[in-house]
Structures are given as C-alpha cells and as structure tokens.
Amino acid sequence: MISSSDLLNISQKFGTPIYVYDGNLIQQKFKNLQKHFQDFPHVIHYAMKANENPEILKILKKNGAKIDAVSTGEIQRALDIGFHPEDIIFTPSFPDFDEIDFAIAQNIHLHAGELYILDYLLKNYPKLSIGLRINPAYSIEGNQKIATAHQNSKFGIPLTDLDIILQKIKGKLRVESLHIHTGSDVKTWEDLAYSADVLFDLLPKFPDVKYLDLGSGFKVKYQKNDNSIDLNAYAHFIKSRLNDIPRNLTIHFEPGKYLVSEAGYLLVKVNGLKQGYQKKFAGVNSGFHHLIRPMYYDAYHEIVNLSNPNGKLETYDIVGQLCEEDTLAYDRQISEIKPQDILAIKNAGAYGFSMSSHYNLHAKPKEILVLDNQIKDISQTCL
Ligand SMILES: Cc1ncc(COP(=O)(O)O)c(C=O)c1O
Numbered sequence: 001m002i003s004s005s006d007l008l009n010i011s012q013k014f015g016t017p018i019y020v021y022d023g024n025l026i027q028q029k030f031k032n033l034q035k036h037f038q039d040f041p042h043v044i045h046y047a048m049k050a051n052e053n054p055e056i057l058k059i060l061k062k063n064g065a066k067i068d069a070v071s072t073g074e075i076q077r078a079l080d081i082g083f084h085p086e087d088i089i090f091t092p093s094f095p096d097f098d099e100i101d102f103a104i105a106q107n108i109h110l111h112a113g114e115l116y117i118l119d120y121l122l123k124n125y126p127k128l129s130i131g132l133r134i135n136p137a138y139s140i141e142g143n144q145k146i147a148t149a150h151q152n153s154k155f156g157i158p159l160t161d162l163d164i165i166l167q168k169i170k171g172k173l174r175v176e177s178l179h180i181h182t183g184s185d186v187k188t189w190e191d192l193a194y195s196a197d198v199l200f201d202l203l204p205k206f207p208d209v210k211y212l213d214l215g216s217g218f219k220v221k222y223q224k225n226d227n228s229i230d231l232n233a234y235a236h237f238i239k240s241r242l243n244d245i246p247r248n249l250t251i252h253f254e255p256g257k258y259l260v261s262e263a264g265y266l267l268v269k270v271n272g273l274k275q276g277y278q279k280k281f282a283g284v285n286s287g288f289h290h291l292i293r294p295m296y297y298d299a300y301h302e303i304v305n306l307s308n309p310n311g312k313l314e315t316y317d318i319v320g321q322l323c324e325e326d327t328l329a330y331d332r333q334i335s336e337i338k339p340q341d342i343l344a345i346k347n348a349g350a351y352g353f354s355m356s357s358h359y360n361l362h363a364k365p366k367e368i369l370v371l372d373n374q375i376k377d378i379s380q381t382c383l
Contacts, residue, residue, distance in 0.1 A: 027059060091181075271339065
C-alpha cells in the first residue's frame with residue numbers, strides 16, 4: 001500500500017490536483033479475482049472504461065487480463081497497447097454503424113444489445129459470429145443509475161424478443177456468446193447468480209454458444225460498513241451450474257471497479273476555508289470535473305487530511321471550484337483543515353479520471369503510478 005507520507009511527497013513533487021495509482025494493488029486485485037474463479041475455465045476482461053490509462057492497461061495485460069471495450073476509441077487504445085483482437089470484446093450501447101464496421105474490420109467480437117444492430121449485421125455481415133447482450137428484466141437494490149438489467153433499462157435484448165431473433169438469424173448469424181451485466185452496485189451474490197441463471201437457462205436455444213459473459217457487479221467497499229459480495233459463494237454457484245451443462249463452456253467476466261478503484265487516490269489542495277451560516281466549507285483545487293461520482297452517484301469517498309492526520313476532528317463540506325453545486329463530501333468529520341493542506345480522496349481509481357472533464361476550462365489532474373517502489377508520471381498529456 002502507498003503510505004500517507006508517500007502521497008504527501010508525491011503531492012509536493014508533482015503538484016495537485018493529481019491522481020496517484022498503486023500498481024501493485026491492481027496486480028494483487030487481479031490475482032485475487034483469478035483465485036476466486038480458479039475452479040472453472042474463465043477469462044477476465046478488464047472494463048477499461050473504469051480507468052483507461054495506458055500504463056494501467058499494460059499492468060493488467062502483463063498479468064493476463066483481456067479487455068472489455070465500449071467504444072472504438074477504447075478498442076484502438078487496447079490494440080495500441082498490444083492486446084490481440086481476439087482478447088477484446090466490444091459491448092457498445094446504441095453504436096453507430098461506423099463503429100460496428102470498425103470493430104468487425106479489426107476482428108473484434110461484438111455483443112449486440114439492440115435489434116437494429118442485428119438487422120444491420122444480417123444485411124452486411126450475414127455470416128458473422130456474434131454475442132447477444134440479454135436484458136433479464138431483473139431489478140436489484142442499490143444505486144439505480146448503475147442498475148442495468150431491469151426491465152426499464154436501455155441495455156440488452158428483452159427475453160421476449162429472443163424467439164423472433166432466433167427465427168431471423170437462423171442459418172446466418174452465429175451466436176457464440178451470451179452476455180449479461182446486472183449492474184455496478186449489486187448488493188448480494190444471489191443477485192449476480194440470478195442473472196447468470198438466466199443465461200444458463202437459455203443455453204438449449206443457443207447450441208453454438210461457447211462462452212457466457214457474466215459482466216461484473218463486483219463491489220468494493222467505499223465505507224467501512226458497506227457489504228461486499230461473497231465471491232466464493234458466487235464462484236461455487238457458477239461451478240455447480242457448469243457441472244450440469246453437457247457442453248464445455250468458458251465463463252467471462254468484465255470487472256472494472258474491483259480491479260482499480262481502491263488503488264487510486266485523488267490528491268487535492270485546500271485553497272481556502274469559509275464559515276457559512278451553518279456549514280464550514282473547505283474549498284479545494286478540484287471538483288466534480290475531476291471526480292464526478294459524489295455529485296452524480298451520491299457516492300461516498302473517504303477523505304483524509306494528509307497534512308494533519310491526527311488533529312481534532314471537525315465537520316466540513318469539502319467543495320470544489322465549479323460554478324454550481326460541486327461537493328465532494330457533505331458534513332464530513334475530518335482532522336482539522338488549514339489552507340494549503342493536502343487532502344487524499346480515497347477509492348478514486350475507477351471512474352475518476354476516466355469520467356473527468358475540462359468543465360469551466362480547468363485542466364485535468366496529472367496521473368502518477370507507483371509500482372514496485374518506482375514513481376512514474378503517467379499523465380495523459382494529450383487530454
Ligand atoms: C457492460 C459492462 N461491463 C462491465 C462494467 C464494469 O462494471 P464495474 O466497474 O462495476 O466492475 C460495466 C460498467 O458500467 C458495464 O456497463
């Protein structure tokens with residue numbers, strides 16, 4: 001783990017705002033996941049939308065990860081890093097035909113989640129092998145902005161359309177994989193198992209299917225009392241279902257957050273303090289243009305004062321610089337803050353930099369990788 005004094009040193013050397021990633025933790029998380037699923041043939045595709053930094057992709061590649069891409073930009077980056085086309089799966093949402101053409105020209109396996117894609121493929125690539133993303137109409141608890149398998153979700157093909165599709169594509173498109181992604185705030189392994197079951201039950205209709213892609217849904221703890229998914233129980237369930245199937249199937253997964261979230265810190269500097277009518281604000285040189293999760297998902301990110309770790313606890317709203325409500329933490333007890341202090345926002349490795357923007361024409365944060373005790377500036381200077 002990177003220590004608080006390492007983080008403070010990095011902030012002094014490179015400035016703030018800055019993302020710092022722990023490359024060794026990313027490797028460890030990847031190995032943990034492999035271990036959970038070691039009893040059946042599996043492939044782990046890193047959902048690179050979580051953090052597309054080329055150096056992070058290289059670490060995961062070296063450890064054996066494949067890629068889950070959602071855009072032609074992501075496909076191109078994965079190819080540039082050296083991933084083989086057969087190691088990349090493409091699961092777009094409402095893609096343009098140009099994007100489909102690009103993926104097919106690159107020999108990338110496509111998961112279709114909309115009927116219009118199938119019509120386009122039947123017309124232009126009638127003999128293609130494809131995957132289908134299924135919507136199981138399954139509602140889960142948790143943050144509904146990242147629940148992707150319920151009946152009002154835009155994702156996946158409704159089960160009720162499958163018979164029509166099978167008629168349409170018969171003797172033409174070959175379905176080699178079935179895909180499901182339940183969501184990113186899944187509370188229990190049983191929720192994941194329900195979705196997986198839907199795919200297992202569909203297998204008799206799809207004799208050419210070689211693998212099931214069960215997406216992700218592997219939680220990380222943002223707060224101490226957050227529950228975590230029992231991955232051993234989930235793995236055990238998958239294994240028992242595989243034992244019942246008279247076919248050699250591989251199981252694919254698409255974790256993002258699980259692999260990189262805890263490895264990332266966003267370091268910010270306190271520009272000033274303000275006592276409002278009721279609240280005490282600590283204003284930092286960052287905001288939702290650097291980490292949108294608190295504002296967009298109401299996400300909780302632990303924040304510590306690196307400059308004064310053991311001071312008296314006080315209650316603050318940690319706010320950013322943008323021209324509208326821009327709060328990274330509400331009513332948070334933090335060790336007493338002074339202007340120029342450096343705060344570390346934890347669990348920021350996933351959907352942090354990758355969802356950042358130049359809103360209000362602020363620059364994006366730099367990015368630093370700490371791997372095997374080496375500190376490397378991996379900032380994406382073109383952005
Ligand atoms: C299709 C798909 N697969 C995988 C993921 C990764 O999810 P997580 O970061 O929660 O592991 C997502 C997240 O949006 C997704 O939409």
